[in-house]
Amino acid sequence: MTAGAKRGSLEEERVQTWRIAEGNHRARAVFLDRDGTLIQEVGYLSRLDDVHIYPWTAEAIRKLNQAGLLAIVVTNQGGVGKGFYTEELVEQVHEKIARELAEQGARLDAFCYCPHHPEASLPAYRVECRCRKPAPGMVEEAVKRFKIDLSSSYIVGDTGRDMQLGFNTGLRTILVRTGYGAGEYESQRHVWPRSPDWIAENLLEGVEKILAERARHVPASGQNLLAPDNL
Numbered sequence: 001m002t003a004g005a006k007r008g009s010l011e012e013e014r015v016q017t018w019r020i021a022e023g024n025h026r027a028r029a030v031f032l033d034r035d036g037t038l039i040q041e042v043g044y045l046s047r048l049d050d051v052h053i054y055p056w057t058a059e060a061i062r063k064l065n066q067a068g069l070l071a072i073v074v075t076n077q078g079g080v081g082k083g084f085y086t087e088e089l090v091e092q093v094h095e096k097i098a099r100e101l102a103e104q105g106a107r108l109d110a111f112c113y114c115p116h117h118p119e120a121s122l123p124a125y126r127v128e129c130r131c132r133k134p135a136p137g138m139v140e141e142a143v144k145r146f147k148i149d150l151s152s153s154y155i156v157g158d159t160g161r162d163m164q165l166g167f168n169t170g171l172r173t174i175l176v177r178t179g180y181g182a183g184e185y186e187s188q189r190h191v192w193p194r195s196p197d198w199i200a201e202n203l204l205e206g207v208e209k210i211l212a213e214r215a216r217h218v219p220a221s222g223q224n225l226l227a228p229d230n231l
């Protein structure tokens, strides 16, 4: 293939992407917290042996795959900045999760993580970043990469921080009672600015609620939703 032909095909690809966006056929996604949502919450996860995927996770992800919803992991890993484990370990953990789910026919479309912490012991990570949940950076990156329509997308997580990320970016919010979920709901919900849209026993029940709603109608945007441009 000549250089000219190559440029031509790239040009076509760009036009195609633009057409999809213009036609309002944007992707829908379910953003997924990692610890306490996909896998057991074990505090700072610093050993591969401590990765324990919940028994219902593969089925939940398979259902999202079959329904054509992107499954995107968004996880704060401030333990990197605190020097408890390395980014290499985080990536190994993600490879392990992806591999074990793939063996059960389930596909995660992307893993996004924030290694920063405002009080990190390692100076390189000691920043007030835009990616640490509930800041919107990881969701914004995914929107750019996958052309996601946030108003018909969701977040599932086990903490108020996950719900706040959803409030900040206009996602529908589902709190799971696994991990910190049940405890945060009991002790923290009085200080949350809004209630989550749904409470679910676990990820599978949350996914079933999402798919049932989608079967009934295209979800309308809730009230008080902020467009990402306004954040």
Ligand SMILES: [Mg+2]
Pocket (backbone or CB within 6 Å): 033, 034, 035, 036, 037, 157, 158, 159, 179
């Ligand atoms: Mg969590």
Ligand SMILES: [Zn+2]
Pocket (backbone or CB within 6 Å): 114, 115, 116, 129, 130, 131, 132
């Ligand atoms: Zn960050």
